[in-house]
Amino acid sequence: MALTRLACLLALLTVQCYVSILAVILKTANPSPWANEFDSIELSCLIQSISTTGPRIEWKKIKNAKTSYVYFENKISGDLENRAKIREPATLVILNATRLDTALYRCEVTAPEDSKNFDEIVINLTIRVKPVTPRCSVPTSVPVGKSAELTCVENEGSPKSRYQWFRNKEEIPMDPKSSPKFFNSSYMLNGETGVLKFSAVRKEDSGQYYCRAKNEAGVAECHPQMMEVYDLNVVGIVLGVLVVVVVLLCIIVGICCAYRRGFFASEKQTGSNYKAPGKADGVDYIRTDDEGDFKHKSSFVI
Numbered sequence: 001m002a003l004t005r006l007a008c009l010l011a012l013l014t015v016q017c018y019v020s021i022l023a024v025i026l027k028t029a030n031p032s033p034w035a036n037e038f039d040s041i042e043l044s045c046l047i048q049s050i051s052t053t054g055p056r057i058e059w060k061k062i063k064n065a066k067t068s069y070v071y072f073e074n075k076i077s078g079d080l081e082n083r084a085k086i087r088e089p090a091t092l093v094i095l096n097a098t099r100l101d102t103a104l105y106r107c108e109v110t111a112p113e114d115s116k117n118f119d120e121i122v123i124n125l126t127i128r129v130k131p132v133t134p135r136c137s138v139p140t141s142v143p144v145g146k147s148a149e150l151t152c153v154e155n156e157g158s159p160k161s162r163y164q165w166f167r168n169k170e171e172i173p174m175d176p177k178s179s180p181k182f183f184n185s186s187y188m189l190n191g192e193t194g195v196l197k198f199s200a201v202r203k204e205d206s207g208q209y210y211c212r213a214k215n216e217a218g219v220a221e222c223h224p225q226m227m228e229v230y231d232l233n234v235v236g237i238v239l240g241v242l243v244v245v246v247v248l249l250c251i252i253v254g255i256c257c258a259y260r261r262g263f264f265a266s267e268k269q270t271g272s273n274y275k276a277p278g279k280a281d282g283v284d285y286i287r288t289d290d291e292g293d294f295k296h297k298s299s300f301v302i
């Protein structure tokens with residue numbers, strides 16, 4: 001009884017062993033490789049076991065749910081033509097990667113002489129792109145206590161850039177409370193959108209500001225720009241307004257005095273001699289000095 005069992009077990013093992021010998025099995029050194037744009041990159045497809053000599057090898061690219069051939073009938077085709085080669089046994093090497101090469105790639109090996117005669121492996125390739133110089137906007141002057149928004153954006157980088165802001169070459173911390181220099185500053189900094197927003201600027205917030213866009217492939221910065229914070233001096237403004245009002249009053253009083261003394265009237269009189277008859281009113285007024293004022297007004301009502 002025990003002997004038959006042993007025999008069975010042996011037979012089973014042999015069959016399994018036999019099957020595993022006659023199977024094509026792939027593996028990869030790196031299922032999700034990445035490279036910077038314009039570098040070369042290897043999509044590793046290794047054959048762990050095979051019995052067939054000269055198996056059929058194909059590579060396909062899968063992007064946006066579309067599948068296209070990259071390596072077919074021993075030739076590189078499609079986008080990668082003249083930019084890629086196969087390294088034995090089945091590894092695909094892209095020589096000058098572009099951002100458009102970011103995709104899934106499937107290595108397929110068909111081995112007709114093996115009992116398990118097909119295997120495939122999927123590689124997720126990411127091509128990283130350095131950020132370009134970000135566009136920065138910094139208000140040139142802001143009154144004390146007002147809000148201010150500084151923006152920074154860059155759209156080339158892949159993966160998406162994150163942002164840092166600097167004031168006078170010193171990095172602005174995410175949390176103002178984490179640094180004594182920025183402790184009382186009222187800003188909020190968003191590293192994902194690049195927005196630096198002050199709810200109420202202080203004198204101490206003035207300075208040269210610039211921003212840095214950063215991802216795994218590199219960094220890029222915009223030129224420093226000055227943000228000035230000026231005092232809205234309330235006392236000064238009130239005094240200024242008062243001075244203007246006093247000056248205006250003086251002018252008005254002066255004009256009234258001159259009017260009372262007949263300075264304008266005499267001028268008008270001389271004018272009325274050779275000008276429009278409408279000015280006769282003024283002539284009336286000077287002749288009848290006592291009731292002139294009244295007459296003058298009533299003529300307007302009529």
Ligand SMILES: *[C@@H]1O[C@H](CO)[C@@H](O)[C@H](O)[C@H]1NC(C)=O
Pocket residue numbers: 038096098
């Ligand atoms: C890589 O490709 C880019 C354009 O796709 C080209 O400008 C550059 O010269 C190429 N570099 C090499 C080393 O072939």
Ligand SMILES: *[C@@H]1O[C@H](CO)[C@@H](O)[C@H](O)[C@H]1NC(C)=O
Pocket residue numbers: 032104124125126
């Ligand atoms: C490929 O890798 C990137 C990160 O490197 C990931 O964001 C993406 O989801 C992966 N795609 C698939 C289909 O696994």
Ligand SMILES: *[C@@H]1O[C@H](CO)[C@@H](O)[C@H](O)[C@H]1NC(C)=O
Pocket residue numbers: 180181183184
């Ligand atoms: C922050 O403000 C408080 C109170 O207004 C003041 O006592 C402190 O010295 C200020 N700290 C800095 C670093 O300016």
